[in-house]
Amino acid sequence: xxxxxxxxxxxxxxxxxxxxxxxxxxxxxxxxxxxxxxxxxxxxxxxxxxxxxxxxxxxxxxxxxxxxxxxxxxxxxxxxxxxxxxxxxxxxxxxxxxxxxxxxxxxxxxxxxxxxxxxxxxxxxxxxxxxxxxxxxxxxxxxxxxxxxxxxxxxxxxxxxxxxxxxxxxxxxxxxxxxxxxxxxxxxxxxxxxxxxxxxxxxxxxxxxxxxxxxxxxxxxxxxxxxxxxxxxxxxxxxxxxxxxxxxxxxxxxxxxxxxxxxxxxxxxxxxxxxxxxxxxxxxxxxxxxxxxxxxxxxxxxxxxxxxxxxxxxxxxxxxxxxxxxxxxxxxxxxxxxxxxxxxxxxxxxxxxxxxxxxxxxxxxxxxxxxxxxxxxxxxxxxxxxxxxxxxxxxxxxxxxxxxxxxxxxxxxxxxxxxxxxxxxxxxxxxxxxxxxxxxxxxxxxxxxxxxxxxxxxxxxxxxxxxxxxxxxxxxxxxxxxxxxxxxxxxxxxxxxxxxxxxxxxxxxxxxxxxxxxxxxxxxx
Amino acid sequence: xxxxxxxxxxxxxxxxxxxxxxxxxxxxxxxxxxxxxxxxxxxxxxxxxxxxxxxxxxxxxxxxxxxxxxxxxxxxxxxxxxxxxxxxxxxxxxxxxxxxxxxxxxxx
Ligand SMILES: Cc1cc2nc3c(=O)[nH]c(=O)nc-3n(C[C@H](O)[C@H](O)[C@H](O)COP(=O)(O)OP(=O)(O)OC[C@H]3O[C@@H](n4cnc5c(N)ncnc54)[C@H](O)[C@@H]3O)c2cc1C
Ligand code: SF4
Ligand code: SF4
Ligand code: FES
Numbered sequence: 001x002x003x004x005x006x007x008x009x010x011x012x013x014x015x016x017x018x019x020x021x022x023x024x025x026x027x028x029x030x031x032x033x034x035x036x037x038x039x040x041x042x043x044x045x046x047x048x049x050x051x052x053x054x055x056x057x058x059x060x061x062x063x064x065x066x067x068x069x070x071x072x073x074x075x076x077x078x079x080x081x082x083x084x085x086x087x088x089x090x091x092x093x094x095x096x097x098x099x100x101x102x103x104x105x106x107x108x109x110x111x112x113x114x115x116x117x118x119x120x121x122x123x124x125x126x127x128x129x130x131x132x133x134x135x136x137x138x139x140x141x142x143x144x145x146x147x148x149x150x151x152x153x154x155x156x157x158x159x160x161x162x163x164x165x166x167x168x169x170x171x172x173x174x175x176x177x178x179x180x181x182x183x184x185x186x187x188x189x190x191x192x193x194x195x196x197x198x199x200x201x202x203x204x205x206x207x208x209x210x211x212x213x214x215x216x217x218x219x220x221x222x223x224x225x226x227x228x229x230x231x232x233x234x235x236x237x238x239x240x241x242x243x244x245x246x247x248x249x250x251x252x253x254x255x256x257x258x259x260x261x262x263x264x265x266x267x268x269x270x271x272x273x274x275x276x277x278x279x280x281x282x283x284x285x286x287x288x289x290x291x292x293x294x295x296x297x298x299x300x301x302x303x304x305x306x307x308x309x310x311x312x313x314x315x316x317x318x319x320x321x322x323x324x325x326x327x328x329x330x331x332x333x334x335x336x337x338x339x340x341x342x343x344x345x346x347x348x349x350x351x352x353x354x355x356x357x358x359x360x361x362x363x364x365x366x367x368x369x370x371x372x373x374x375x376x377x378x379x380x381x382x383x384x385x386x387x388x389x390x391x392x393x394x395x396x397x398x399x400x401x402x403x404x405x406x407x408x409x410x411x412x413x414x415x416x417x418x419x420x421x422x423x424x425x426x427x428x429x430x431x432x433x434x435x436x437x438x439x440x441x442x443x444x445x446x447x448x449x450x451x452x453x454x455x456x457x458x459x460x461x462x463x464x465x466x467x468x469x470x471x472x473x474x475x476x477x478x479x480x481x482x483x484x485x486x487x488x489x490x491x492x493x494x495x496x497x498x499x500x501x502x503x504x505x506x507x508x509x510x511x512x513x514x515x516x517x518x519x520x521x522x523x524x525x
Numbered sequence: 526x527x528x529x530x531x532x533x534x535x536x537x538x539x540x541x542x543x544x545x546x547x548x549x550x551x552x553x554x555x556x557x558x559x560x561x562x563x564x565x566x567x568x569x570x571x572x573x574x575x576x577x578x579x580x581x582x583x584x585x586x587x588x589x590x591x592x593x594x595x596x597x598x599x600x601x602x603x604x605x606x607x608x609x610x611x612x613x614x615x616x617x618x619x620x621x622x623x624x625x626x627x628x629x630x631x632x633x
Contacts, residue, residue: 034591035590046535046536117592127582127584127595129572129585130572131587132588132589133587133589135588136586136588136589136590136609139590140567142536144561145529145530145541146528146530147528147530147567150528170533170534170535171533215572215583216572216573216585466534468532468534503534503535
């Protein structure tokens with residue numbers, strides 16, 4: 001039987017981070033992953049991530065995956081792909097299916113970082129070809145370059161449903177509706193807003209009645225539900241679609257831990273069956289650790305920190321580092337993780353209705369119900385100010401762990417402060433030079449540059465644009481409101497692209513000046 | 526192939542293997558070597574991979590990562606091949622699976 005100091009199961013952000021950390025401390029480490037490509041969820045994520053610089057914010061998911069791989073390589077970690085772990089025993093024997101072969105390995109320590117699997121829901125017609133998981137849609141479009149469908153209905157308004165809807169639109173699919181049985185949007189408001197402004201209608205308190213079609217999906221009916229999730233007769237709505245995409249949550253893939261005899265618990269706040277572990281990933285079985293989504297559904301940013309924690313703890317467990325050194329490492333990591341776990345979407349706030357921001361500002365109810373902030377709500381947020389000349393308008397209105405906008409502005413126009421979850425504000429007396437870095441670097445595509453009065457009855461708005469084809473200067477079209485509806489005529493006056501913008505293009509449109517604070521997207525006529 | 530992404534705003538050109546021919550129920554279809562069989566079928570607009578044994582209900586891609594077994598087909602005579610994680614090669618014979626056979630139910 002082959003022996004390693006540390007065996008890591010899963011090459012996602014948590015597993016790779018754990019392996020890198022342990023290898024740097026001198027452990028002989030192997031990582032097994034069932035996929036053909038390493039990186040876990042990261043390889044399907046093409047959007048810029050939230051967080052701060054230390055959490056690789058504003059870098060696109062698949063790029064973070066590549067960075068981790070390079071680091072793992074450098075640290076001497078062995079990554080074995082197409083390797084499904086099918087067994088884990090208390091004595092840390094790991095059984096791996098490699099191609100057709102079953103191979104046994106022994107680890108002195110084992111870290112389980114298997115991530116999560118998608119949840120399912122059933123409704124009449126749910127087994128028809130054309131009903132797919134959100135992960136499947138991502139795999140098709142982002143890994144294989146194949147359109148998952150042409151007209152898609154998305155079920156689920158969590159971050160996955162929102163992000164995947166946007167990705168579907170980016171590759172040319174039409175998302176006809178975003179539906180959720182819950183009364184409020186589950187994911188970040190900024191993700192919802194960037195989908196809503198392209199014209200996708202949100203149906204909260206709605207769910208699927210039936211998927212239609214004989215051989216494959218040809219349509220779908222949804223209806224409103226009451227507070228006990230019963231259909232309200234007469235509220236049915238029909239859509240012609242060829243694809244129904246399900247994004248109804250993730251559950252930890254914790255079977256291996258159960259198999260190894262780790263004590264488990266059912267914890268809805270963590271997303272389901274999870275191992276009981278201390279805050280650094282030690283399970284009830286000495287030498288078996290967990291990190292990432294398998295120990296509670298969170299984010300890649302927290303998964304990476306948890307991975308580093310587990311890697312360090314494993315190093316100390318096997319005597320590669322001293323207790324003092326471990327404590328020092330963990331103290332720093334604790335602080336970073338704490339920072340991420342603040343704000344409205346913190347694990348401790350799951351399921352709670354939050355009415356005010358940390359700053360005491362009333363949360364936008366329209367954002368939660370419709371996916372966009374209403375015109376009359378927008379000006380109460382500290383990122384939205386009126387000024388003469390070009391200035392940033394920051395439509396980021398919830399306390400989320402994110403701050404690349406602050407780092408982006410070298411002129412000091414944008415501030416979040418020490419607390420990473422505070423709302424971004426426009427700094428009094430600051431001078432914007434219209435460089436566009438904030439617009440391109442904002443992970444939520446929530447920053448616009450506005451010149452409210454050009455002196456000729458028009459205003460100019462610069463917005464982030466990640467679609468093809470890129471409209472050229474002079475292109476005529478319409479300004480769309482935050483709700484995705486046409487509000488005015490608009491013409492493109494500039495389209496900026498640059499390496500520093502990392503594929504987010506900056507589209508400047510000219511609109512009648514009454515629409516300076518209303519138009520937020522552009523559609524070619 | 527109408528359903529391929531020509532140019533992606535973030536990913537640019539998505540790297541593909543050599544174009545190859547294979548057959549679906551005897552008809553010639555084009556795909557790219559090394560991509561999952563299911564991706565090639567999807568790009569060609571082919572949705573139904575199999576019919577269930579008891580109720581004869583159609584199934585197609587669902588998870589696309591080899592977990593659900595909805596996408597299994599008869600490939601080069603072998604039934605129950607998960608097409609979403611099996612790479613395409615030139616000349617592959619891919620057939621709709623009826624129950625566990627490539628013969629339609631009325632011929633079984
Ligand atoms: C659409 C979407 C958008 C997201 N956006 C963001 C974002 O903006 N910011 C952010 O921070 N996070 C985001 N996330 C979340 C983030 O991707 C996950 O939280 C993170 O990937 C979890 O990391 P992990 O290492 O725990 O698990 P994963 O990334 O899921 O990796 C686990 C790996 O283990 C493998 N595995 C599982 N079981 C076995 C086995 N038995 N044998 C071998 N291998 C196995 C899996 O195949 C996988 O490769 C997003 C997620 C999704 C789905
Ligand atoms: S455009 Fe440039 S100067 Fe103006 S706020 Fe944004 S980053 Fe700062
Ligand atoms: S405005 Fe700042 S904090 Fe809000 S999403 Fe954009 S980068 Fe993050
Ligand atoms: S689609 Fe689920 S196994 Fe292939």
